Amino acid sequence: MKNKTVVITGTTTGTGYVAATTVAELGAKLIMLNRPSKRSKKIHDEIMKKYQETEVYTIDCDLQSFFSVHNAISKIIEICPEGIDVLCNNAGVMALMDIATEDGYDIQMQTNHLSHFLLVCELFTLLEKTSTEKGESRIVNHSSIARLTVKKLKKEYLGKNGGNLGGNGKSMFFGGARWKRYGQTKFANAAFTATLHEKLQTKRSKIKALVAHPGLSNTELQVTTMKDGGMAKKMTGFMMKRSQSAEDGAMGILSCICLPEAESGQFWGPGKGMMAMKGKAKPFNMEKSYNNNRTKTLLWEKSCEAIGKEFII
Numbered sequence: 001m002k003n004k005t006v007v008i009t010g011t012t013t014g015t016g017y018v019a020a021t022t023v024a025e026l027g028a029k030l031i032m033l034n035r036p037s038k039r040s041k042k043i044h045d046e047i048m049k050k051y052q053e054t055e056v057y058t059i060d061c062d063l064q065s066f067f068s069v070h071n072a073i074s075k076i077i078e079i080c081p082e083g084i085d086v087l088c089n090n091a092g093v094m095a096l097m098d099i100a101t102e103d104g105y106d107i108q109m110q111t112n113h114l115s116h117f118l119l120v121c122e123l124f125t126l127l128e129k130t131s132t133e134k135g136e137s138r139i140v141n142h143s144s145i146a147r148l149t150v151k152k153l154k155k156e157y158l159g160k161n162g163g164n165l166g167g168n169g170k171s172m173f174f175g176g177a178r179w180k181r182y183g184q185t186k187f188a189n190a191a192f193t194a195t196l197h198e199k200l201q202t203k204r205s206k207i208k209a210l211v212a213h214p215g216l217s218n219t220e221l222q223v224t225t226m227k228d229g230g231m232a233k234k235m236t237g238f239m240m241k242r243s244q245s246a247e248d249g250a251m252g253i254l255s256c257i258c259l260p261e262a263e264s265g266q267f268w269g270p271g272k273g274m275m276a277m278k279g280k281a282k283p284f285n286m287e288k289s290y291n292n293n294r295t296k297t298l299l300w301e302k303s304c305e306a307i308g309k310e311f312i313i
Ligand SMILES: NC(=O)c1ccc[n+]([C@@H]2O[C@H](COP(=O)([O-])OP(=O)(O)OC[C@H]3O[C@@H](n4cnc5c(N)ncnc54)[C@H](OP(=O)(O)O)[C@@H]3O)[C@@H](O)[C@H]2O)c1
Pocket: 009, 010, 011, 012, 013, 014, 015, 016, 033, 034, 035, 037, 039, 040, 061, 062, 063, 064, 090, 091, 092, 093, 094, 111, 112, 142, 143, 144, 145, 146, 213, 214, 215, 216, 217, 218, 219, 220, 221, 222, 224, 249
């Protein structure tokens, strides 16, 4: 990863932390986009100390706020005149309360998808610069097994309906609204990748669009959900006994970020189905449930509407 510039969201813990420390160890210039916090500072200091040869930056970026994301984008443009090799949209939250962001969107949809859409749109020129000069660059999204709980992308989840999307039902298996919203965001991550891949291929672009999932991985994700009231302690304990480590969970995004053989349009993770909770990350094809014209058109239109800009590739 030497002489490569890698931008990753949500590196304070979990799979993002593993991905950030790994690419720093492999010699990439690393730009971490995190909400300002003690742990954001701690990981920055830790990486700076451990990998002194590596160029490391932390940029404040709260994905719940388009204003904050725009500020982060200006700083990235300033410090990456050379272009961007990899933009990894890793950060995410799960099954949080039915709350609107300051922009009016669902807290989960804005964090997990819409702000990442904005990042890709505004950093596209830098990705294009690298792909032209070096023969490739990559956009890596992070989805979930939860995408499989969704049959159809629904436009209300992508609209300005935050706080009005079904309430705080927390039943994971019987249609709890918190989980429906999460499922839609992770379906959106996969649909975004499928749409990007199609548009990039049509233009014969050398930018690759890839997506991964970490199976069930022992990170802070479930801890945060539990604190928010979205998962009971007993259930969480039961599930996490079946999980894999954050390191193994990060192998999907790391394969997409680093492996020379990773191809645009691939989905990397420990398997395809609902039971793909652990194991070696491998590539598979994207699924028809979101890789279809209706979903791709809806996803793109509503995401452009949210960021207030046409994103033309
Ligand atoms: N763990 C699993 O089993 C699992 C399964 C399927 C999919 N995933 C996906 O994997 C990705 C990484 O999750 P994880 O398991 O590593 O969870 P995690 O340990 O909770 O890490 C999530 C990261 O996202 C950041 N984040 C959350 N809200 C943010 C915001 N508004 N602005 C900026 N950063 C924010 C967190 O930073 P803060 O310190 O600021 O909170 C943290 O760095 C997510 O997209 C998740 O949906 C995980």
